[in-house]
Amino acid sequence: MALNEELLLRQLREPKTAQSAFAVLVKEYTEPLYWHLRRMVLDHDDANDLLQNTFIKAWTNIDGFQGNSKISTWLYRIATNEALTFLNRQNANDIVSLDNEEGTAVNLEADEYFDGDELQQRFQEALQTLPPKQRMVFNMKYFDEMKYEDMSEVLGTSVGALKASYHVAVQKIAAFFQDDI
Amino acid sequence: MSDEELIKSKVGTGNPFKVPEGYFETFQQQLLSSLPERPSVDEEPARTRVWGRARRTWISVAAAFVGVVVLFATLHQMNVTKESATLATADEMAFTEDEMAEYMASSVFDDYTLYSYLTNEE
Numbered sequence: 001m002a003l004n005e006e007l008l009l010r011q012l013r014e015p016k017t018a019q020s021a022f023a024v025l026v027k028e029y030t031e032p033l034y035w036h037l038r039r040m041v042l043d044h045d046d047a048n049d050l051l052q053n054t055f056i057k058a059w060t061n062i063d064g065f066q067g068n069s070k071i072s073t074w075l076y077r078i079a080t081n082e083a084l085t086f087l088n089r090q091n092a093n094d095i096v097s098l099d100n101e102e103g104t105a106v107n108l109e110a111d112e113y114f115d116g117d118e119l120q121q122r123f124q125e126a127l128q129t130l131p132p133k134q135r136m137v138f139n140m141k142y143f144d145e146m147k148y149e150d151m152s153e154v155l156g157t158s159v160g161a162l163k164a165s166y167h168v169a170v171q172k173i174a175a176f177f178q179d180d181i
Numbered sequence: 182m183s184d185e186e187l188i189k190s191k192v193g194t195g196n197p198f199k200v201p202e203g204y205f206e207t208f209q210q211q212l213l214s215s216l217p218e219r220p221s222v223d224e225e226p227a228r229t230r231v232w233g234r235a236r237r238t239w240i241s242v243a244a245a246f247v248g249v250v251v252l253f254a255t256l257h258q259m260n261v262t263k264e265s266a267t268l269a270t271a272d273e274m275a276f277t278e279d280e281m282a283e284y285m286a287s288s289v290f291d292d293y294t295l296y297s298y299l300t301n302e303e
Contacts, residue, residue, distance in 0.1 A: 026209050026213060034208075059216055063219075
């Protein structure tokens with residue numbers, strides 16, 4: 001059953017009902033937000049930390065949410081910012097190996113929570129070569145089949161720019177397969 | 182075959198990632214049991230609202246007071262100006278005795294002429 005967002009938002013702002021309303025929100029969005037984050041950062045523990053941050057920020061800032069967009073869009077926006085900030089910090093700290101592709105492959109190979117085959121591993125390697133925001137666009141369109149209009153609200157980018165970004169990302173990934181396989 | 186179709190034919194859209202067993206349920210329980218205190222939405226904004234309302238009231242009263250003062254000042258200024266104008270006119274119109282004597286002396290009518298004129302009139 002679809003959430004009654006107006007009612008939920010009213011309950012979230014009311015101190016007496018805030019916690020139970022937030023529990024509904026958490027139950028509804030834990031999984032989709034987790035996968036949104038996991039596809040970006042790959043590692044389960046990192047995705048777990050970012051998911052916690054996302055919900056804590058939503059909880060503490062709910063009064064600042066104006067209701068101009070859907071709650072889901074707002075949550076995705078927080079999660080996206082968390083992921084991009086994390087990846088930028090990771091790049092800045094040189095945590096990721098300079099040889100990004102090899103690093104990803106090694107990490108996934110050793111990851112007990114990754115059970116893709118070799119092709120899937122290469123696919124993830126190819127995705128890691130995309131700039132973070134372009135990868136985000138690819139993931140949201142390819143895996144989540146999100147509408148460009150919704151993506152535009154989450155990412156603050158025009159629909160035209162998103163279409164172009166997705167098109168370029170698809171070309172890069174397809175070229176990766178053509179060259180590699 | 183488009184590029185997107187090529188990718189889908191190779192790897193599909195399936196999810197190769199896994200999570201620990203019972204992860205989502207555990208996550209939800211832990212998160213909800215450790216939520217931090219939210220900034221009080223009852224007291225702080227309420228105090229702000231009261232102060233805001235009081236401040237608005239004081240600003241209105243002050244504005245009305247200033248308006249009244251300005252109105253009185255303007256009216257008072259208008260009266261002063263009017264009185265000054267009246268006094269100035271009276272001053273301008275008043276003749277001193279010397280001025281009157283001088284005027285009479287320079288007049289074309291001397292006493293005799295004036296007398297004759299009055300006599301003829303009657």
